[in-house]
Amino acid sequence: MTDEGVQEAAGYFFSRPADTLRAIADAVGGAYAALFRGSIFNYLRPDDLVAAFRPITETLANATPLIAAGLGVALAFRVGLFNIGGRGQMLIAAAAAGYVGAYIPMPPVIHLIVALVVGIIGGALWGGLVGLLKARTGAHEVIVTIMLNYVAFYLVSYLLRTEGALQAPGQNNPKSGPMLETAVFPDLLGPQYNLNLGFILVVLATIYVWYLLNRSAMGFQFRAVGENPHAARVAGINVGSVYVKVMLIAGALVGLAGVYQVLGNFTGGFAAGLDAGIGFDAITVALLGRSKPWGVFFAGILFGALKAGSYTMQAAEGIPVDIVLVVQSFIVLFIAAPPLVRAIFRLPTPDSSFRWRVPSISRTKEAAR
Structure with missing residues (x-):
C-alpha cells in the first residue's frame, strides 16, 4: 500500500x-x-564469494547475543519465574568483563578467559540476587528485576563517568577505554566476516541448557518446581534453593550476551547503551522458542536474520528497519492470542481434549435391576 x-x-x-x-x-x-x-546469501555478487556469503555471518553475529540472553530468560520461564532483568544482567556482566578486558593486562589466552569468566560471574550474581530475594522474602521477581535494571544502568553510567573506574583516561565522554587485543574474541572465519568465538560459546551454552533440563537431576527439580512448586515442596525439593540456582544460571547466560557485546563486536570502548534492547528482545525469543533450548536457538537465528536483512530492505526497497519491530510485536501477539481465545470461548487446552463421560450408575440402581 x-x-x-x-x-x-x-x-x-x-x-x-x-x-x-x-x-x-x-x-x-x-x-x-x-x-x-x-x-542469507547475496546472489547479486556471484563474482565475490566473500561478499556473497557475508550476510549469513551477519545473521549469526546478530543472533549470538539474542540466543544467549534468550536461554537465560527461557530457563527462568521453565521454573515459573519471569526474568525481565536481562538489561541489568547484561550491563553488570559487560562492566565486569570490560574492566578486565580494558585495564588489566594479561597474557593472550588467559586474558580472554579471565575477562569471560569475570563477566559471566557478574551476570550470575546480579541474577542470583533476584533468586535470593524471591526465596528469602517472597519478593516478586518481575518487580525486583525491573528495579535492578535501573540500578545497573545508573551504576554503570556512574562508573563510565568516573575516571579510575570504567571511564577512559583523558576523556570526558561516558565511555570506557578500548579493549586490549588479548581480550577480544578471535574471528572464526577471518577479519572479512563479523563472526567470532561468541557464536561457538552460545552453541555450547545451548547444549548445556538442553542437558541441564533434560538429562540432569537439577533439571528435573527445575521442571518440577515450574510445574507445581507446592507439589515439589511436598516431594522434598527445596524450592527456595531452586529459585536461587536457576537465577544464578539464568544471569550467567544473559551475562554471556553482555560479555559478547563488549569483547566480541569491537575493540573500542563501550557505553551504557550497549545492551541495545537485547534484554527485552530475549523475552520474545524465549516465547517464540517455547522456552526450549533448541527452539530458542533457532528463534534467535530468525531474529538475527530479520535484523541483518532489514538494512538491505531499507536500502533496496525503501522499507524502514522499524518493520522488524512490527514483526516482533506480531509474533508476541500471535503467541499470546491462543490462550486468550481459549479463555474467552472456554476451549480446551492443546494437551487435553473433550472426553465423553460414561454415565455412572449408582449401586442402588444396579441392585434395582
Whole structure:
C-alpha cells in the first residue's frame, strides 16, 4: 500500500487490474528478495564469494547475543519465574568483563578467559540476587528485576563517568577505554566476516541448557518446581534453593550476551547503551522458542536474520528497519492470542481434549435391576 509503484498502478485498477497485481507482486517479492540477500546469501555478487556469503555471518553475529540472553530468560520461564532483568544482567556482566578486558593486562589466552569468566560471574550474581530475594522474602521477581535494571544502568553510567573506574583516561565522554587485543574474541572465519568465538560459546551454552533440563537431576527439580512448586515442596525439593540456582544460571547466560557485546563486536570502548534492547528482545525469543533450548536457538537465528536483512530492505526497497519491530510485536501477539481465545470461548487446552463421560450408575440402581 505504501509502495509508489503500487499506488500508481492502483490509480487505473479498473482499466488494467493486472498492472496493480503485478506491482504488488514486485513490491512484496522485492522486499523478501532483499531480506534474503541481506540475511542469507547475496546472489547479486556471484563474482565475490566473500561478499556473497557475508550476510549469513551477519545473521549469526546478530543472533549470538539474542540466543544467549534468550536461554537465560527461557530457563527462568521453565521454573515459573519471569526474568525481565536481562538489561541489568547484561550491563553488570559487560562492566565486569570490560574492566578486565580494558585495564588489566594479561597474557593472550588467559586474558580472554579471565575477562569471560569475570563477566559471566557478574551476570550470575546480579541474577542470583533476584533468586535470593524471591526465596528469602517472597519478593516478586518481575518487580525486583525491573528495579535492578535501573540500578545497573545508573551504576554503570556512574562508573563510565568516573575516571579510575570504567571511564577512559583523558576523556570526558561516558565511555570506557578500548579493549586490549588479548581480550577480544578471535574471528572464526577471518577479519572479512563479523563472526567470532561468541557464536561457538552460545552453541555450547545451548547444549548445556538442553542437558541441564533434560538429562540432569537439577533439571528435573527445575521442571518440577515450574510445574507445581507446592507439589515439589511436598516431594522434598527445596524450592527456595531452586529459585536461587536457576537465577544464578539464568544471569550467567544473559551475562554471556553482555560479555559478547563488549569483547566480541569491537575493540573500542563501550557505553551504557550497549545492551541495545537485547534484554527485552530475549523475552520474545524465549516465547517464540517455547522456552526450549533448541527452539530458542533457532528463534534467535530468525531474529538475527530479520535484523541483518532489514538494512538491505531499507536500502533496496525503501522499507524502514522499524518493520522488524512490527514483526516482533506480531509474533508476541500471535503467541499470546491462543490462550486468550481459549479463555474467552472456554476451549480446551492443546494437551487435553473433550472426553465423553460414561454415565455412572449408582449401586442402588444396579441392585434395582
